[in-house]
Amino acid sequence: MRLLSYFCGMSSSKDIFYKNLAQTTPFPMGIEIDSARGSWLFGTKGEKWLDMISGVAVTNIGHNHPKVVSAIKTQVDKHLHVMVYGEYIQKVQSDLAKALNQVLPDDLNSFYFVNSGTEANEAALKLAKRETGRTELISFNNSYHGGTHGSLSVTGNENKKYAFRPFLPGVKFIDFNSIPDLEEITDKTAAVIMEVIQGDAGVRIATPEFLKAVRTKCDQTGAQLIFDEIQTGMGRTGKLFAFNHYDIVPDILTLAKGFGGGMAIGAMISNKEKMVKLTHNPMLGHITTFGGHPVNCAAALANLEVIQQEIDFNEVERKGALIEQLLQHMEVSEIRRKGLFFAIDMDSFEKVKIVFDHCLANGVITFWFLSTGYAFRLSPPLNITDSEIQHACEIIQQGFDLCK
Numbered sequence: 001m002r003l004l005s006y007f008c009g010m011s012s013s014k015d016i017f018y019k020n021l022a023q024t025t026p027f028p029m030g031i032e033i034d035s036a037r038g039s040w041l042f043g044t045k046g047e048k049w050l051d052m053i054s055g056v057a058v059t060n061i062g063h064n065h066p067k068v069v070s071a072i073k074t075q076v077d078k079h080l081h082v083m084v085y086g087e088y089i090q091k092v093q094s095d096l097a098k099a100l101n102q103v104l105p106d107d108l109n110s111f112y113f114v115n116s117g118t119e120a121n122e123a124a125l126k127l128a129k130r131e132t133g134r135t136e137l138i139s140f141n142n143s144y145h146g147g148t149h150g151s152l153s154v155t156g157n158e159n160k161k162y163a164f165r166p167f168l169p170g171v172k173f174i175d176f177n178s179i180p181d182l183e184e185i186t187d188k189t190a191a192v193i194m195e196v197i198q199g200d201a202g203v204r205i206a207t208p209e210f211l212k213a214v215r216t217k218c219d220q221t222g223a224q225l226i227f228d229e230i231q232t233g234m235g236r237t238g239k240l241f242a243f244n245h246y247d248i249v250p251d252i253l254t255l256a257k258g259f260g261g262g263m264a265i266g267a268m269i270s271n272k273e274k275m276v277k278l279t280h281n282p283m284l285g286h287i288t289t290f291g292g293h294p295v296n297c298a299a300a301l302a303n304l305e306v307i308q309q310e311i312d313f314n315e316v317e318r319k320g321a322l323i324e325q326l327l328q329h330m331e332v333s334e335i336r337r338k339g340l341f342f343a344i345d346m347d348s349f350e351k352v353k354i355v356f357d358h359c360l361a362n363g364v365i366t367f368w369f370l371s372t373g374y375a376f377r378l379s380p381p382l383n384i385t386d387s388e389i390q391h392a393c394e395i396i397q398q399g400f401d402l403c404k
């Protein structure tokens with residue numbers, strides 16, 4: 001019947017989703033979205049879901065924030081794509097660079113806008129090689145840096161890699177928060193790439209001593225320190241960037257996800273002296289057609305302004321503490337959290353699945369981690385209300401009760 005309606009041109013979006021759209025797992029959530037506003041997703045049959053993951057750390061200011069939508073519309077009326085990245089002067093790109101310059105340390109003053117997180121990391125690794133003339137890379141066990149070959153080469157999750165070898169040679173993986181392991185960083189190391197708070201490893205927070213030791217070792221050896229803040233940036237952890245919790249600045253910073261307010265944009269950020277090396281030997285050292293798309297830059301600029309004007313980081317912390325308190329339960333073995341970035345540990349994948357399924361069936365979206373099967377994630381919008389928090393936590397608590 002489904003096939004018949006497909007060939008008669010009567011196939012539904014759902015039919016086409018399963019038949020013609022690529023899937024990433026055999027069991028996609030498969031809910032059918034009509035619209036989204038604030039913390040809520042709305043279905044085609046009148047259903048609604050409270051989005052406790054923000055499309056996986058993207059819609060940090062809620063879905064379809066009116067200021068982001070308005071900025072997009074204004075830019076759409078001016079121009080869309082006009083030229084590959086880096087040739088023409090486009091005011092909206094310059095405005096975004098200026099706004100970022102004002103919120104970042106002096107040495108992070110040059111911005112290469114790209115399309116995604118993985119592309120930002122690819123560009124960062126290339127810049128580090130070009131800057132140092134070295135090839136070795138250091139990354140961390142259980143890290144995640146993206147799905148393309150370079151980013152996957154520095155991803156410390158064998159489960160996502162084994163089917164796709166070979167990867168970049170010369171990549172070493174060390175343990176997060178292990179100061180002795182930093183001996184692996186030498187004068188052959190081009191870059192150390194790390195998440196300040198490891199996301200898909202289940203919200204593992206760098207200790208201040210560890211991060212300081214990484215910075216010192218990179219300074220001693222001349223290795224470039226790359227902070228991947230693709231998931232932790234844009235207020236997620238209760239400061240604009242996770243590295244703001246520490247008195248440490250990277251050589252290269254990468255952003256995406258929550259950077260675009262719901263639009264597809266990433267950034268590779270460093271200083272001008274370094275960045276200029278992508279312009280020669282070879283010329284066009286990193287190329288992207290759509291990087292810095294003007295509509296996405298308009299969205300990213302509005303998103304940054306909304307975070308600055310409407311998000312109170314004390315409130316982010318208060319709401320984080322409230323959720324932590326409301327999720328205490330005998331089935332929960334540990335909650336790791338920074339701001340509104342959560343990993344909730346249970347004692348098995350089966351129990352996590354019971355909670356996930358119950359939440360989905362009752363209108364609350366939670367999600368998995370790539371490297372931590374026994375935990376689930378929460379990364380709600382930073383402007384979620386207390387009553388939305390109460391509602392979500394009640395449903396999650398019911399899920400915990402089902403595990404007994």
Ligand SMILES: Cc1ncc(COP(=O)(O)O)c(C=O)c1O
Binds near residue numbers: 116117121144230
């Ligand atoms: C820390 C980190 N780096 C890189 C990426 C890759 O970003 P994208 O999916 O936009 O390529 C992700 C995505 O989850 C991420 O969490």
